[in-house]
Structures are given as structure tokens and as C-alpha cells.
Amino acid sequence: MTSAIDTSIPVDTGDWCGADPFAPNFRDDPYPSLHALRARDPVNLTPVNTWRISRYDDVATIFRKAKTSQTLADGTAPNFDPLDTRGSFLEFMLNMDDPEHQRLRRLAMQSLGPNTVRQMEDEVKKTVEQTLDKALAQGGMEIIQDMAHLVPSRMVCQIMGIPESDRELFNEWTGARTNAFFARFLPPDVQQRTRDAGNAMADYFENLVRERRGNLGNDLISALIRAEAEGDKLRDGELVVQAIGIIVAGYETTIGLIGNGTRAFLDHPEQLALLREDPGLINNAIEECLRYDTPILFNWRVLQEPFEVSGKILPADAVLWMMLGSANRDPARFPEPDRFDIRRRDVAHQAFGGGVHFCLGNALARMEARHAIGQFALRTKGIEIRQGKLEWSHSFFRVMAQLPITFH
Template sequence: MSTPLPPDVDPFGLLKPESLQNPYPVYARLRAEAPVYFSEALRAWLLTRYEDVLAAFRDPRLSSRLTSGYGKLLPPAVLEQLTPVLRNLASWALFTDRPEHTRLRGLLNKAFTPKVTENLRPRIQALVDELLDAVAPAGRMDVIADLASPLPVIVIGELLGLPREDRHLLKAWSDMLVGFLGATRVTPELFAEAVRGIVSMEDYLRQVIAERRKRPGEDLISRLSAAEEQGSLLSEQELLSTCTLVLFGGHETTTNLIGNAVNALLEHPDQLEVLRREPGAGVSAIEEVLRFDSPVQRQMRLTSEDLELGGQRIPKGQTVVLMIGSANRDPAQFPEPDRLDVRRQDNRHLTFGMGAHFCLGAPLGRLEAQLALGTLLRRFPGLKRSGGTPHRVENLSLRGFASLPVQLA
């Protein structure tokens, strides 16, 4: 457990253990008292109101090149240690601006079209059934370990053309990176783990890429290896980084979305009953969980010039944190924001971002969550909690569970 920060460093208690378990009361206080707030603990400006977060997503003066900001935050020795991680992240489409972002996103757009996603429906459904068949005889399961984690890893692995038996390696390497990207406290051990994860993943991907160049297939790695966009081939690092981004982004959010959805419904039995009576509400239910307990709690930007946000002057080179989890609970945008309503219609949440960096994998994640949740509730109408309080992952950026045990009967 992390040592609490002094009150003058974290006056709103954003990093307290209880706030990491339930950040929404702190978000409400920030929206009311300091909607544009400089956090000494995070060394960043926090935007917590919906209108400010939405405006920030659309503001070209806020750069996504976050890796360039580490030079101001970390000592030279630490930066040198982190070189493999920062080099990989620097070529993620998520962390680039135009024109690099346009080129990289153009290459990926073709792999995540609505048609491609919808064509995966039968395969995703078969995987959900297979995973639930495996746990049904026991009458109990861990929603995370048995369904929410393996399902998206298998799906994204198959898209990339990776062997299913390697999914545990991919998940382990991804988890090493998760700790770094959303850490509540940075430590040398955390840095070392992130480096090990990235180096291992890149070594693995190099072997796969070399094999695909000899024997290309219909998978995404084969297409990326041969892809050309606007007359420019991907560099080796861009190819490695793009594959890493697809692996990471293709499952972490979906795992947390499925877990958060099951937990939210078990905590709100009236809404669970609505969904049981009205299976057609599954689409709006997933959108409501994305708003109500967002699997992505924040995104970060860097100011490329001096600017004003929400009435505050922010100098060039400052980190700005778009607090998505708070924006999605803003009463100025959502009536009764702290109430789970699976029938909610006007639900323009910001979980997948907005503008040029809107999440490419959003349709796939939505489909996986809809099929997983719908099948789970249909097959096991007596679903209920098992054991004590489920264990949340301690992470500032991603909100989900490490485990979520349930009884199926």
C-alpha cells in the first residue's frame, strides 16, 4: 500500500487509497471548487468539467506527444533507463500529432472498420460460449480471469495472427506497461518492469514480423508489414510500436469495461432486472457503463504554447490531464449523473476520447462487451457476488478489477 501524501501536496485526497477505489466524490468536489486545478502531487493541470474536457480534446494547441514531456520530469539516469519504453511509446498513434498521426492512423483505419468488426461477431460469440462452458460446471467464476481478460486478448491476438497459446505472455507484458502508464507512485522497480515488458514484447514481435515477411497471411501484422500510406512505409520502430499499441489498446479497456459492467449491475439490482427483462437494452447498457464507471479515467496532453483553459492561464510545456471519469459524471451534461440508468439515451460520454484521437478500437470493444455481458446474463440468470469486496486495480488511468468472483447458479 502506498504511503499517503501530505495534505498540502494532495489537498483533495485524489491519491488516497479510498479515492482510488471510488474517485467520484473527489471528482465532484474538484468540479465544484477547482475545475481547472494544478495538482502538486501529479505535477499537472486537471480538467474535471465536461465542457472543458471536450474543448481540450478538440484544441490543437494541446499536443499528444507526451513522451517529450518526460525530459522535464525525470532525471537523466532514469530517462536513459527508460529509453526502450519511451522509444516505443513515441511512435504510438495515440502519442503523436499530425502529420505522423494521420499517416499511422490511416494504416490502422482499414483494420478496424465497422464491417471488419461486425464480421467478427460469430467468432467473438463462439469464444464467449467457449469460455463460459469451461466454468459452468463449477458454478462459479472470476469474471476477470475467466472471461474479461482472456476474451479480448484472444480476439486481438487472432487479428494480429498470433498463436493463442501465447496470450499469457502478451497479457503479462501488457500488465508491465499498465503499471508504468497509470502508476500512483513511480519507483525504480516499476521502471525496470516496464522496460522488461517492452523489450520482451518487441523481441517477440520482431520474430513474428520476420516470419510474416517470408510467409505473409491475411492477418494485421502481415498487412502492416506491407502497408504503404501516402508513399511512406512504416519504419521498423513504427511497426513495432503500432503492434504494441494494438495489443495493449485492444484488450486493456475491454477487460475493464466487462468487469465494470458486471460489477455495476450487481451493485444495482434494479438495473440488472431491467436488462434481464429487456435484452435489447444491452447496447445502451454498455454505453451507460462506459459513462458511469469509465474504464479509461484520464488522458493527458502537453501545452504547445501558452493558453487559457477554463479561465486559467497555463504556460507552454505543461501537462494537462483530461479527467474523463469526472467529465462523465458532470451534472451539467448528464441528469442524475451518479445514477446508473441502462436505458439512458442522451449519453455522449467521452470515454473513447473525441476528435482526431478518438479510439479506433471502440466498435470492437463495444461488441465484445455486449456479447460477453449479454451471454453471461442469459446463461446464468442467478448471477450473484461470491466472497467479499472485489479487488480494484490501483491505477490512475485505467479503472478495473484485478479479480471479480461471482456465483453462476
């Protein structure tokens, strides 16, 4: 057993147990293989020398109690492509430890906190209403592009100060860029596409930062620039990395939440009927969507000191892959975990991670999904909905590229 990833080549140290997250068909339906993994080897040493933690209680315990970092003891990132240096997520707040993490998170929260959620809610409502008006008039819609993508992309671009005319530029960039989080394990063509997206986004935000320095506005980029005057100076490169990371997170995870959540309702029409009958269930329904089919199946932590997990002592510098999708379907925590039930009690899912890196945009994502899915349910009452062919995106996250539906 070694204590850290060998960053040269993968080594055959463990077993995927039939649940290889990099296999082409894994994303189609990962849950049967995650069930088998959790039952067979819940603290699993993989062939690439990382540890997968798949039980709910183990994941929760590590988030609460283990002393962890986002990087190895030598400061390198365990999952990143070492050739991907421009706009690298190595300096993104998600990959940093305190106090740097808290400094950057505090600055970002100025534009992503509760005040922003309240301010953006009317715009979300209007966008959803216009989208559904058009869909009902046309007799159908493409769920991902027309709703799941449109709502969060429009909101995050407004928050960051990106002109509406430039919003479409990020359609391909953000999906490709999610692969940076685990790029070391991906094929060369995916790695190159990820680097190209990083370069394009870095070019864009370097130009936008220069513009904002001469013309500050009421947006996140301007807020980060203003922080310099208050003693929280950000280097240009550091500011650009935060901008790239925030827009990737703001786009892709909420696309997954709205898209996967809507699909869950389409696959379970009795639950869709239940929400129509009782719209007050929408908050619990969103939590059940997050539990049932989370957009991020796993994230990572690095142990800073040995820690016992289900009887195994994992060494310092061990890289842990926290299997959020598996934890959310753990039968020891959730009765009938494969059942989609919007009246489920105590939906304490792990979809937003845990500890100090708990998703800072969770309130915004929940609000957007609440209006998108809630209004979709109400406005399509009494209408038969037929699904077309599902396609997955290039995103590393569990995000669809398209899901057309027709109304009859």
C-alpha cells in the same frame, strides 16, 4: 506558474485537493474525491505541475477547440519514464501528432475498422457462449479471467496474428505496460516492471515481424509490412512500437469495460433485471457502463498555445490531464451522475477521449462488451449471483485482476 513539466523532479506547485491519482487507495473508489476536486478546483494545478481538467464541458471544449499536442515543445513526452527506451510509446501513434499520427492510424484501421468488427463478431459470440456454458455447469466463474480477459485477448491476438498458444504470455505484460503512459510519476519498482514488460514485448514482436516478412498472413502485422510496398514504409522499430501499443490498448481497456460493466450490473441487480426483461437496451447499457465506470480515468494533452479554461489562461506547453472519469460523473452534464441507469438518455460520455486521438478500437470494444455483458445477463436469468473478493490488477488503467462469482 511554469509552462511545462520540469522533467528532473516533481515540484510542489499545487495541491492534489484530496484526489491524488497515484495514491494506493484511489482506484478503489475515485469518484467521491473526483467530485470534491471538480467542485473545489475544476482547473487544478497539481503538485507535479500538470493541470487537471475535471468538468465535462471543459474537457469537451479542449478536445474540440484547443490546439494541442501529445508532446512538449522540445519533443519529449511529459509523463514517460526517460529510462524506458525500448519499445517506448514515444513513437506509438497515440503519442504522435499529425501527419504522422494519421499515417499510422490509417494503416492500423485496415485491421481494426468496421470490416474487422463484422468478421470477428461470430468468434466473439462463440467464445462468450462457450464461457457461459462452462460457468453454468461449474456453478460460477471468475469474471475477469474467464470473460473480461478471455474475449478481448483472444480477438486482438487473432487480429494481430499472435498464435493462440502465445496468448497467455501477454497476461502480465500488457497490464504492466499500461503504466508506461504515466511512469514518470510511479515508484521505482513499478517503473522497472514496466521496462521489463516493454523489453519482453519488444523481443516477441521483433521475432514475429521477422517471421511475417517471410510468410505474410491476413493479420495486422502483415498489413503493416505490406504497406511498405505501397510507399508507407515503416522501420522495424516503428512497427514493433505500434504492435505493442495496439495490443496493450486492445487488451486492457476492453478488460476494464467488460469487467467494470459486469460489476456495475452485479452491484445494481435491478438494472440487471431490467436488461433481462428488455435485451434491446444493451447498446445504451454499454454506453452507460462506459460513463459510469470508465477503464481510463484520465489521459493527457499538451497545449501548443495559450488557452482559456473556466476563466484561467493556461500557457503554451501546459500539460493537461483530461479527467475522463470526473467528466463522466459531472452533475452539470448528467442528472444523478452516481446512479447507474441503463435507460439514461443522451449518454454522451468521454470514455474514448476526443479529437483526432479518439479511440480507434472503440467499435470493436463495444461489440465485444455488448455480447459478453448481454449474454451474461440473459444466461443467468433466474439465478442468484454472489460476488467474491475483488482485486485490482497491476494495470495503470481501472482494471480488476479478479472478481469471482458463484451461482446459487
